[in-house]
Amino acid sequence: xxSEPTHAEASQTGTLRGxxxxxxxxxxxxxxxxxxxxxxxxxPVMIATGNGAGAPMAYIVAGVVLLVFSVGYxxxxxxxxxxxxxxxxxHKGLGRSMGLGAAALALLxxxxxxAAVYGLAASTLRDLVVEYGGPDIDxxxxxxxxxxxxxxxxxxxxxxxxxxxxVLLVLEVGIILALSVAVFARGGxxxxxxxxxxPASFFSGSPGIALMFAIASFIxxxxxxxYGEEAxxxxxxxxxxxxxxxxxxxxxxxxxxxxxxxxxxSADVAAAATxxxxxxxFGAAALFMGDxxxxxxxxxxxxxxxASLLAFHNAISRYVFALARQGVGPRSLARxxxxxxxxxxxxxxxxxxxxxxxxxFAIAGSDPVLELFTWMSGLATVSILVLMILTGVAIxxxxxxxxxxxRWWHTRIAPVLGxxxxxxxxxxxxxxxxxxxxxxxxxxTLLLVLVVLVFIAGVLISxxxxxxxxxxxxxxxxxx
Numbered sequence: 001x002x003s004e005p006t007h008a009e010a011s012q013t014g015t016l017r018g019x020x021x022x023x024x025x026x027x028x029x030x031x032x033x034x035x036x037x038x039x040x041x042x043x044p045v046m047i048a049t050g051n052g053a054g055a056p057m058a059y060i061v062a063g064v065v066l067l068v069f070s071v072g073y074x075x076x077x078x079x080x081x082x083x084x085x086x087x088x089x090x091h092k093g094l095g096r097s098m099g100l101g102a103a104a105l106a107l108l109x110x111x112x113x114x115a116a117v118y119g120l121a122a123s124t125l126r127d128l129v130v131e132y133g134g135p136d137i138d139x140x141x142x143x144x145x146x147x148x149x150x151x152x153x154x155x156x157x158x159x160x161x162x163x164x165x166x167v168l169l170v171l172e173v174g175i176i177l178a179l180s181v182a183v184f185a186r187g188g189x190x191x192x193x194x195x196x197x198x199p200a201s202f203f204s205g206s207p208g209i210a211l212m213f214a215i216a217s218f219i220x221x222x223x224x225x226x227y228g229e230e231a232x233x234x235x236x237x238x239x240x241x242x243x244x245x246x247x248x249x250x251x252x253x254x255x256x257x258x259x260x261x262x263x264x265x266s267a268d269v270a271a272a273a274t275x276x277x278x279x280x281x282f283g284a285a286a287l288f289m290g291d292x293x294x295x296x297x298x299x300x301x302x303x304x305x306x307a308s309l310l311a312f313h314n315a316i317s318r319y320v321f322a323l324a325r326q327g328v329g330p331r332s333l334a335r336x337x338x339x340x341x342x343x344x345x346x347x348x349x350x351x352x353x354x355x356x357x358x359x360x361f362a363i364a365g366s367d368p369v370l371e372l373f374t375w376m377s378g379l380a381t382v383s384i385l386v387l388m389i390l391t392g393v394a395i396x397x398x399x400x401x402x403x404x405x406x407r408w409w410h411t412r413i414a415p416v417l418g419x420x421x422x423x424x425x426x427x428x429x430x431x432x433x434x435x436x437x438x439x440x441x442x443x444x445t446l447l448l449v450l451v452v453l454v455f456i457a458g459v460l461i462s463x464x465x466x467x468x469x470x471x472x473x474x475x476x477x478x479x480x
Contacts, residue, residue: 022241027166029221029245030252031311034117036172036304038217039256040297041120044273044280047261049435050210052270054201056257058210059217061202063250065425066218069388069418070246072395074239075410086391087322093394097462102394104458105387105451106319111350113219113380114312115357118143119372121305128302140362146309147358151351154313168307173252175297179281180259182288188262195266196258205270208428212436215425216381217253220311221245260284313350320346370438378437379447385426386451392419 046055076089087106091099122143130136153164184192195201221242263284264272273280286294321343335345361372392415399411429436434444 022237022244024166025237025241026245026248027169028311028314029241030173030249031169031220031307033217033220033249034172034304034308035176035249035252035256036297036301037117037120037308038253039176039260040281040301041278042213042217043257043260044277046210046213046257047269047280048273048277049206050213051202051205051207052273053196053261053266054198054204054207055210055214056196056254056261057198057202058207058214059250059253059257060197061211062214062218062425063246063254065215065418065421066221067243067246067250068414068421069392070221070242071410072392072399072415072418074242075405075407076395076398077238077242078235079404086387087319089391089398090394093396093398094390097459098390098394100323100462101455101458102387102390103319103323104454104461105383105390107316108451108454109219109380109383109387110312110316110319111353111357112376112383114309114316114354115361116373116376116380117305117308117312118146118354118358119361119368119376121146121302121309123368123373124305125302128298138362139368140358143358143362143368144355146306147351147354149306150309150313150354151347153310154317154347154350164307164310168303172300172304172307175293175300176252176256178293179285179289179297180256183259183263183284186288188259188265189268190262190265192262193266196261201266206432209432209435211425212381212429212432214253215385215429216377218246218249219380219384220308220315221249263288313347313354316350316353317343317346320349374436374438375443375447378433378444379450381429381436382426382433382448383451383454385422385429386455389419389422389426392416392422 043055046058047053051058073089076092080088080092087099087103090102119139122139125142125146126137126139260281261269263269264280272283276283282294282298285297324346335343357376358372361368366372395415396412396419399405399415405411430448433448434441437444437447
């Protein structure tokens, strides 16, 4: 004889719980974008190998494309609330098979980018500890420590995670803005100019490389819809949070990168970035705010990376939850915590996957930055772009066959323009992909093929699971 399930057990499968508002969701999205990492890590590379002083304009272009894309994204969010976000949108607009292909890409994207950040964060933390006289511990040990902390916070309510990220993010953005104010107040190295935002400057050198890194810096803005089920009044919260997040990220990136350019002078910044790529932003902080501020900024780079790790962990665990709830994968992963209302089993699954990926690179003796970070971040960039293009097509398809929204700009024009912009950016990324992953054309080809194979695998899983459902249904009918 079996006992009846308790009330707690019965409540474990269903929807997520939370009371996060617009500000909380925006914090989660910006935390995933990791502004200090973008300005301290990606920007110097954009300047050195891309279009020099024109790099700040790349953030504006990427922001405008994503803002136009967000119009349709926000419009569709008013008609569905699901933690699967991109996957759910593609499923709704293009069908189950394409939806599961998109889900596979989403899992690939966030798993890859989180593994990449673990490598960069662990390496940065190790170097920082050694610099201040601490022990020289292997990078993978630091990575496991970070995974453990993220696991604890990710297991609990999203409200707690949002509060932690809010504190870290305020400090992170605060020091970036402080540097910008210091540079503007002192007139930079050679006066204030707008060379960075002129067409001639943007199209000089290799603008495709700059644009490639700029779009990668926005990875994670999908989270506005991922946390819909845990939001207060999601049909209002998600659209507002989407617009606010994209605008804030774009403005912060553009202004702060412009300040870094002015700190060395528009004519000399490219040479400075080439001479000291890793130290460009921190050198600007030392010049305009002093060595102490530069040291603080370097320490905050670690907290920036940690905030990004927590945000991506939360995103992946909710994707796993959404898929399990749809019958893809073990149903046990669709359970929510009776106290926290969080996808705690999806969180544990994500922690395990992070250990496996990071552990594989550690066992292979790979470099945490040159290999783990570079390869995985490049893979994530291509994957997320393909995923967004699929989502844009799904949005157009959804509104084309429904009468829920007749606004042409929101349901037709903006989504199509957004898709065109994303396709152009994807072409530029693929064209420069070998550079993004360290210069190997063979590795670049393998990673691009992996993106295709993962999408196909998702589609095939959908076909197989649909076939099993039909067989099971026919078997039950024959028995009756």
